[in-house]
Amino acid sequence: xxxxxxxxxxxxxxxxxxxxxxxxxxxxxxxxxxxxxxxxxxxxxxxxxxxxxxxxxxxxxxxxxxxxxxxxxxxxxxxxxxxxxxxxxxxxxxxxxxxxxxxxxxxxxxxxxxxxxxxxxxxxxxxxxxxxxxxxxxxxxxxxxxxxxxxxxxxxxxxxxxxxxxxxxxxxxxxxxxxxxxxxxxxxxxxxxxxxxxxxxxxxxxxxxxxxxxxxxxxxxxxxxxxxxxxxxxxxxxxxxxxxxxxxxxxxxxxxxxxxxxxxxxxxxxxxxxxxxxxxxxxxxxxxxxxxxxxxxxxxxxxxxxxxxxxxxxxxxxxxxxxxxxxxxxxxxxxxxxxxxxxxxxxxxxxxxxxxxxxxxxxxxxxxxxxxxxxxxxxxxxxxxxxxxxxxxxxxxxxxxxxxxxxxxxxxxxxxxxxxxxxxxxxxxxxxxxxxxxxxxxxxxxxxxxxxxxxxxxxxxxxxxxxxxxxxxxxxxxxxxxxxxxxxxxx
Amino acid sequence: xxxxxxxxxxxxxxxxxxxxxxxxxxxxxxxxxxxxxxxxxxxxxxxxxxxxxxxxxxxxxxxxxxxxxxxxxxxxxxxxxxxxxxxxxxxxxxxxxxxxxxxxxxxxxxxxxxxxxxxxxxxxxxxxxxxxxxxxxxxxxxxxxxxxxxxxxxxxxxxxxxxxxxxxxxxxxxxxxxxxxxxxxxxxxxxxxxxxxxxxxxxxxxxxxxxxxxxxxxxxxxxxxxxxxxxxxxxxxxxxxxxxxxxxxxxxxxxxxxxxxxxxxxxxxxxxxxxxxxxxxxxxxxxxxxxxxxxxxxxxxxxxxxxxxxxxxxxxxxxxxxxxxxxxxxxxxxxxxxxxxxxxxxxxxxxxxxxxxxxxxxxxxxxxxxxxxxxxxxxxxxxxxxxxxxxxxxxxxxxxxxxxxxxxxxxxxxxxxxxxxxxxxxxxxxxxxxxxxxxxxxxxxxxxxxxxxxxxxxxxxxxxxxxxxxxxxxxxx
Numbered sequence: 001x002x003x004x005x006x007x008x009x010x011x012x013x014x015x016x017x018x019x020x021x022x023x024x025x026x027x028x029x030x031x032x033x034x035x036x037x038x039x040x041x042x043x044x045x046x047x048x049x050x051x052x053x054x055x056x057x058x059x060x061x062x063x064x065x066x067x068x069x070x071x072x073x074x075x076x077x078x079x080x081x082x083x084x085x086x087x088x089x090x091x092x093x094x095x096x097x098x099x100x101x102x103x104x105x106x107x108x109x110x111x112x113x114x115x116x117x118x119x120x121x122x123x124x125x126x127x128x129x130x131x132x133x134x135x136x137x138x139x140x141x142x143x144x145x146x147x148x149x150x151x152x153x154x155x156x157x158x159x160x161x162x163x164x165x166x167x168x169x170x171x172x173x174x175x176x177x178x179x180x181x182x183x184x185x186x187x188x189x190x191x192x193x194x195x196x197x198x199x200x201x202x203x204x205x206x207x208x209x210x211x212x213x214x215x216x217x218x219x220x221x222x223x224x225x226x227x228x229x230x231x232x233x234x235x236x237x238x239x240x241x242x243x244x245x246x247x248x249x250x251x252x253x254x255x256x257x258x259x260x261x262x263x264x265x266x267x268x269x270x271x272x273x274x275x276x277x278x279x280x281x282x283x284x285x286x287x288x289x290x291x292x293x294x295x296x297x298x299x300x301x302x303x304x305x306x307x308x309x310x311x312x313x314x315x316x317x318x319x320x321x322x323x324x325x326x327x328x329x330x331x332x333x334x335x336x337x338x339x340x341x342x343x344x345x346x347x348x349x350x351x352x353x354x355x356x357x358x359x360x361x362x363x364x365x366x367x368x369x370x371x372x373x374x375x376x377x378x379x380x381x382x383x384x385x386x387x388x389x390x391x392x393x394x395x396x397x398x399x400x401x402x403x404x405x406x407x408x409x410x411x412x413x414x415x416x417x418x419x420x421x422x423x424x425x426x427x428x429x430x431x432x433x434x435x436x437x438x439x440x441x442x443x444x445x446x447x448x449x450x451x452x453x454x455x456x457x458x459x460x461x462x463x464x465x466x467x468x469x470x471x472x473x474x475x476x477x478x479x480x481x482x483x484x485x486x487x488x489x490x491x
Numbered sequence: 492x493x494x495x496x497x498x499x500x501x502x503x504x505x506x507x508x509x510x511x512x513x514x515x516x517x518x519x520x521x522x523x524x525x526x527x528x529x530x531x532x533x534x535x536x537x538x539x540x541x542x543x544x545x546x547x548x549x550x551x552x553x554x555x556x557x558x559x560x561x562x563x564x565x566x567x568x569x570x571x572x573x574x575x576x577x578x579x580x581x582x583x584x585x586x587x588x589x590x591x592x593x594x595x596x597x598x599x600x601x602x603x604x605x606x607x608x609x610x611x612x613x614x615x616x617x618x619x620x621x622x623x624x625x626x627x628x629x630x631x632x633x634x635x636x637x638x639x640x641x642x643x644x645x646x647x648x649x650x651x652x653x654x655x656x657x658x659x660x661x662x663x664x665x666x667x668x669x670x671x672x673x674x675x676x677x678x679x680x681x682x683x684x685x686x687x688x689x690x691x692x693x694x695x696x697x698x699x700x701x702x703x704x705x706x707x708x709x710x711x712x713x714x715x716x717x718x719x720x721x722x723x724x725x726x727x728x729x730x731x732x733x734x735x736x737x738x739x740x741x742x743x744x745x746x747x748x749x750x751x752x753x754x755x756x757x758x759x760x761x762x763x764x765x766x767x768x769x770x771x772x773x774x775x776x777x778x779x780x781x782x783x784x785x786x787x788x789x790x791x792x793x794x795x796x797x798x799x800x801x802x803x804x805x806x807x808x809x810x811x812x813x814x815x816x817x818x819x820x821x822x823x824x825x826x827x828x829x830x831x832x833x834x835x836x837x838x839x840x841x842x843x844x845x846x847x848x849x850x851x852x853x854x855x856x857x858x859x860x861x862x863x864x865x866x867x868x869x870x871x872x873x874x875x876x877x878x879x880x881x882x883x884x885x886x887x888x889x890x891x892x893x894x895x896x897x898x899x900x901x902x903x904x905x906x907x908x909x910x911x912x913x914x915x916x917x918x919x920x921x922x923x924x925x926x927x928x929x930x931x932x933x934x935x936x937x938x939x940x941x942x943x944x945x946x947x948x949x950x951x952x953x954x955x956x957x958x959x960x961x962x963x964x965x966x967x968x
Contacts, residue, residue, distance in 0.1 A: 018612050035612040056632040058586050059616055064629055067581035090558035095549050095661050096587055096645065118607040120649065121509050121526040125550050138555055141547040154587065170586050370547060409579040425802040432577055432688065439579035442673030450943060
């Protein structure tokens with residue numbers, strides 16, 4: 001027994017060592033070595049059967065949705081789905097896990113955040129990390145060349161909570177994508193239109209959509225003198241400009257990532273710029289940038305995009321922002337990100353972006369990775385970050401002290417006198433058969449007060465009382481007796 | 492390169508060997524040994540990175556839903572959800588995986604079908620196997636004593652497809668449950684009403700709901716002479732009566748499961764019966780069965796159930812069927828299963844049930860175990876009116892002297908609502924409420940926190956009544 005306790009303590013200490021190494025971003029080999037030691041120790045503890053602990057919690061990074069949270073979630077999804085449907089999208093669903101090889105090699109550095117399933121002698125499986133790769137697999141499997149689809153489902157990422165406070169490991173994504181070879185920038189514009197429609201309808205405050213293009217980033221880094229090999233890592237530094245100052249970003253690029261100060265400054269000249277279509281035109285005149293073929297393509301497409309966005313009436317919500325460098329490896333063209341704006345503390349100041357609520361872009365090469373013949377299907381799409389939106393809506397409702405009903409019951413079938421259960425059962429059954437949402441208390445002889453209290457708590461607006469009220473005084477606040485006799489309807 | 496190809500071939504052959512052993516139902520140790528060999532071979536192949544195979548498939552036992560299938564799915568869910576809502580149910584959602592220990596020990600033999608996640612240095616996790624155990628965990632975590640909820644989500648089972656053709660490993664469940672202490676059989680009747688409403692609205696043909704009771708099964712097997720240890724295995728034989736003949740079932744019980752032919756025949760006398768409430772009444776007259784306490788309880792409850800089902804207008808769809816012995820370990824009372832009826836080929840024949848489309852039952856043991864209280868207080872001494880502190884102090888002292896675990900709020904004039912709320916949060920099951928009129932009458936109002944029922948108890952009987960209600964064997968509260 002003492003042996004076991006000592007062993008459990010060793011496991012606990014080793015677990016802390018592993019966590020510590022991960023926090024310090026130690027090398028992958030070192031972490032793996034210590035994890036292996038941890039697993040060996042755990043194996044010595046033996047199987048978990050028989051050790052009946054009741055640990056009443058959900059796994060780290062996951063949570064239940066209570067009825068109240070579900071009611072909020074349903075409201076939010078209704079807005080989003082009706083917008084997707086309004087734009088003619090179909091809907092699909094895919095399994096929660098994929099063959100491990102389907103996900104391999106698609107997420108770059110983030111691959112270490114993928115949840116694997118245990119090898120139980122069959123196929124190697126992993127939980128889906130996003131909805132885009134399953135979409136590409138679906139397209140290739142069904143040999144589809146075009147589809148406009150949305151997909152709302154949970155995805156799984158083994159984020160380290162110490163590093164990213166409040167980030168869930170299981171969370172919803174709402175994806176909308178248009179696959180197919182079409183005339184340029186029209187589908188891309190529709191994606192941005194959808195993003196703006198949804199964020200407006202949700203009424204969560206003012207927002208801004210930043211837009212950039214992978215080819216412009218590529219070209220810009222090239223002419224600034226960034227080596228190809230450093231492209232991704234410099235991207236991730238530049239992307240921090242929405243949260244930290246240029247000085248900090250420059251220090252990181254020079255101090256940690258090995259750029260010369262000159263190259264860094266050159267990058268800084270570009271990436272601190274943001275504006276409307278006029279910035280696009282200005283850069284099209286930039287002598288160096290316009291000489292770069294890739295950057296030129298990107299700029300021309302953005303110019304066309306802004307024309308369409310103006311026709312869609314949303315150009316005022318869009319900002320061409322050269323510091324937007326977000327995201328995964330597979331974007332090939334336009335990229336965008338929507339942020340909520342916080343009302344500035346001091347008037348005249350620019351609103352501060354407080355975090356991304358939606359993002360997306362064009363990814364023309366992904367489906368080709370799944371097709372045996374390498375057939376390409378161009379795609380553009382967006383993903384709405386609903387978890388953030390849930391908590392914003394929840395806060396808003398709390399602030400307004402709005403009551404959120406968790407059921408839709410219209411009437412409670414009640415009785416004030418004893419021995420009327422039969423009548424209540426008959427009546428509630430009639431109501432159900434007529435499609436009316438009704439309930440009764442599961443008691444043979446409930447007190448009228450308890451039944452009325454139940455209605456108050458659940459927000460049920462009507463009571464159908466069999467047998468009438470026992471006393472002559474009013475039973476409730478907005479009392480309205482329909483007719484005297486055995487059945488009173490109160491509201 | 493040739494080495495790798497040879498290694499891949501070895502992996503393939505070993506994989507086939509493992510599959511073969513599983514199909515032949517070889518011993519668990521043998522299978523484990525061969526699986527270990529398979530894993531060693533795979534490890535030699537090295538990591539999968541860089542080996543870009545084009546495997547365009549979903550994992551075994553899973554599938555995508557195309558837009559057409561989604562449109563159908565949405566229609567079906569709309570019917571089901573609007574019925575649940577019509578009956579006043581709330582909705583919840585839980586994570587797709589649970590801590591492995593949450594699921595451990597809940598599924599008996601089926602535990603081997605659970606998908607585990609790889610140990611990546613953190614918590615050990617498993618994909619949920621059903622929605623009932625997560626529900627019990629949710630109730631306990633949130634200290635809920637009653638809720639009416641539905642939950643529609645996918646669950647995961649590593650079924651062996653060779654044995655159960657067409658069975659998915661990832662599939663939807665639509666669960667509706669009522670938790671709480673209520674007057675008997677009313678919630679049970681509502682569950683059956685909901686089942687019938689849904690199956691009627693879906694318009695998928697005629698159906699029948701078979702009903703039985705775990706206590707009747709227990710009692711019946713006891714009086715027939717089935718040893719306790721064989722209960723579950725005989726249950727699963729009896730359950731096959733909807734698919735095979737009685738002769739086959741009898742042969743299995745005698746030939747494979749070790750019952751004597753006499754015991755088997757005795758079982759056969761009962762389990763081949765099915766009917767309406769008249770069968771319940773008939774069995775209540777059965778000399779042997781009515782002597783068995785459990786069976787009697789079950790029969791009385793079924794009688795009451797049929798009364799309510801008649802008031803709900805669905806008694807004609809319900810069949811009391813003694814061969815219904817389905818399901819998991821945790822059912823404790825009524826059990827039911829709905830089957831679609833195939834129109835008989837020859838007129839005059841009974842319709843053939845073609846497979847279960849819905850099922851459920853009562854499970855009273857699952858949630859209770861998980862309530863984690865931090866104190867053992869049995870009763871709170873409370874008062875609804877002011878200036879009764881002295882009386883509360885006197886009463887709580889009497890209770891302590893009698894060995895009862897009791898508390899009172901440290902307030903001279905606490906509000907009744909606050910005292911009740913305190914009991915809810917701390918899990919105290921009883922409240923002894925002092926009132927001026929009651930003092931004059933010599934009684935104390937004893938209230939059950941869970942059911943909100945109050946009863947007047949004479950002061951001299953109070954200790955006895957509290958002890959009776961909180962004794963572990965009974966747990967009426």
